[in-house]
Amino acid sequence: xxxxxxxxxxxxxxxxxxxxxxxxxxxxxxESGVSDGMVLVSAMHITAGVWVNDAEDGLLQDIDDWLEKxxxxxxxxxxxxxxxxxxxxxxxxxxxxxxxLPITNGSLDLGPxxxxxxxxxxxxxxxxxxxxxxxx
Amino acid sequence: xxxxxxxxxxxxxxxxxxxxxxxxxxxxxxESGVSDGMVLVSAMHITAGVWVNDAEDGLLQDIDDWLEKxxxxxxxxxxxxxxxxxxxxxxxxxxxxxxxLPITNGSLDLGPxxxxxxxxxxxxxxxxxxxxxxxx
Amino acid sequence: xxxxxxxxxxxxxxxxxxxxxxxxxxxxxxESGVSDGMVLVSAMHITAGVWVNDAEDGLLQDIDDWLEKxxxxxxxxxxxxxxxxxxxxxxxxxxxxxxxLPITNGSLDLGPxxxxxxxxxxxxxxxxxxxxxxxx
Numbered sequence: 375x376x377x378x379x380x381x382x383x384x385x386x387x388x389x390x391x392x393x394x395x396x397x398x399x400x401x402x403x404x405e406s407g408v409s410d411g412m413v414l415v416s417a418m419h420i421t422a423g424v425w426v427n428d429a430e431d432g433l434l435q436d437i438d439d440w441l442e443k444x445x446x447x448x449x450x451x452x453x454x455x456x457x458x459x460x461x462x463x464x465x466x467x468x469x470x471x472x473x474x475l476p477i478t479n480g481s482l483d484l485g486p487x488x489x490x491x492x493x494x495x496x497x498x499x500x501x502x503x504x505x506x507x508x509x510x
Numbered sequence: 511x512x513x514x515x516x517x518x519x520x521x522x523x524x525x526x527x528x529x530x531x532x533x534x535x536x537x538x539x540x541e542s543g544v545s546d547g548m549v550l551v552s553a554m555h556i557t558a559g560v561w562v563n564d565a566e567d568g569l570l571q572d573i574d575d576w577l578e579k580x581x582x583x584x585x586x587x588x589x590x591x592x593x594x595x596x597x598x599x600x601x602x603x604x605x606x607x608x609x610x611l612p613i614t615n616g617s618l619d620l621g622p623x624x625x626x627x628x629x630x631x632x633x634x635x636x637x638x639x640x641x642x643x644x645x646x
Numbered sequence: 647x648x649x650x651x652x653x654x655x656x657x658x659x660x661x662x663x664x665x666x667x668x669x670x671x672x673x674x675x676x677e678s679g680v681s682d683g684m685v686l687v688s689a690m691h692i693t694a695g696v697w698v699n700d701a702e703d704g705l706l707q708d709i710d711d712w713l714e715k716x717x718x719x720x721x722x723x724x725x726x727x728x729x730x731x732x733x734x735x736x737x738x739x740x741x742x743x744x745x746x747l748p749i750t751n752g753s754l755d756l757g758p759x760x761x762x763x764x765x766x767x768x769x770x771x772x773x774x775x776x777x778x779x780x781x782x
Binding site: 564571619624 | 688691692
C-alpha cells in the first residue's frame with residue numbers, strides 16, 4: 375500500500391478566484407506511483423472549496439454570480455469577530471470543500487469534461503490545499 | 511488490498527431523473543469480494559450528481575422543485591458555447607457529484623433509510639457513473 | 647492495512663443542533679493505530695449532515711439562518727407520509743452528509759481552523775454517525 379501527500383499554497387490576486395488544478399493533481403499522482411486507488415483533494419481552509427466541473431470561462435462566471443446570489447457578501451454575526459468573510463464560509467458549505475478522484479491504470483479516472491478546481495472565496499492571503507493519494 | 515472498478519451508463523428518458531442505484535452498488539460490492547473498506551460512487555459528468563437520501567416519491571419531487579428554485583433553468587453565460595444546460599452544472603455543484611460509502615462485514619454500512627441515487631440533470635444522452643471499491 | 651469503525655449516537659435537545667465532533671474523531675483515530683490514511687465521517691441518517699468549518703458561535707448561527715432561508719421549514723409533498731421534516735432532507739443535501747479527513751503522521755491533517763461538525767436537522771431522537779478509518 376502506498377500513501378503520498380502533497381500540499382499547495384495559493385495566494386490569489388482577487389478575493390474570489392477559481393483555479394484549475396487538474397494538472398497539479400496529475401503530477402502528484404505520478405509522483406505517488408499509484409496505479410489503482412483514490413486521491414483526496416481537499417481545501418485546508420474553511421473559506422475555500424474544491425469541485426469537479428467544466429473548464430469553461432462563461433460557466434465559471436455563472437457559478438460566481440450564482441454563489442453570490444445564494445450566499446451573498448453581507449453583514450453576518452460572524453463579523454463581530456472582526457472578520458468580514460461570512461459569505462465565504464457559506465459558499466464553502468454550498469460547494470463542499472473536497473472531492474475524491476478514482477485512480478485506474480495509473481490515471482485519474484475522470485469523465486471527458488471533468489476538471490478539478492480550487493475555489494478561493496477569501497483570497498489575497500496564503501491558503502493551503504492537501505492532495506493525498508492512497509492505493510497500490 | 512483489493513480494488514474493483516465498475517461503470518454504468520445511463521440514458522434517461524427525461525431531462526431530469528433520479529435513479530435509485532443502491533442495488534447496483536451492492537452488486538459491485540459483492541463482485542469485489544471486499545469485506546472492509548470504502549466504495550466511491552461518482553458521476554463522471556458535470557451535469558449529474560450522486561446523493562444518499564430517502565427513497566420516497568414525494569420527497570424526490572420536493573428535491574426536484576427545490577433544485578429548480580435554487581438553480582433555475584435560465585439564460586446563462588455558458589450558453590454562448592451553444593449549450594443550454596447551465597442550470598444542470600449548478601445543480602451538480604449544489605448536491606455534489608459523489609459519495610463514499612463505508613463497507614463493514616461485507617455490506618454497505620448504511621443507516622436504515624439511506625439509499626444511493628444517481629441524479630441526472632441533463633439526460634436523454636449516454637452518461638457514465640463510476641463505482642470504485644477499495645478494501646480487504 | 648488497518649480498518650477501524652466506530653459509531654456514535656446523538657440525541658439532541660433541539661430540532662437543529664451543530665455539534666463539534668473533532669475530538670471524537672481524533673479518539674477514533676488513536677484507537678485505530680493508523681498513521682497514514684483517511685477517515686470517513688458520515689451521518690447515517692438522511693436528515694443530518696457533516697461538515698468541516700469554523701468553531702465560531704456567530705458563524706454557526708449564520709449557517710443556521712442561511713440554511714433556513716435556502717431550505718425553509720414549509721409544507722412539502724414528503725409530509726403526506728406523516729413526516730414534517732422535508733426541510734431537514736433538503737438541508738442535508740445542501741451541506742452534504744459526509745467528509746473524508748486525511749491522516750498524516752498519526753494526526754488528522756487539517757488546516758488551522760478546520761473543525762468537524764455533526765449537523766442535526768431533525769433531532770430529539772437517536773441518530774447515528776459512522777467514523778471509519780482506513781490506512782496503515
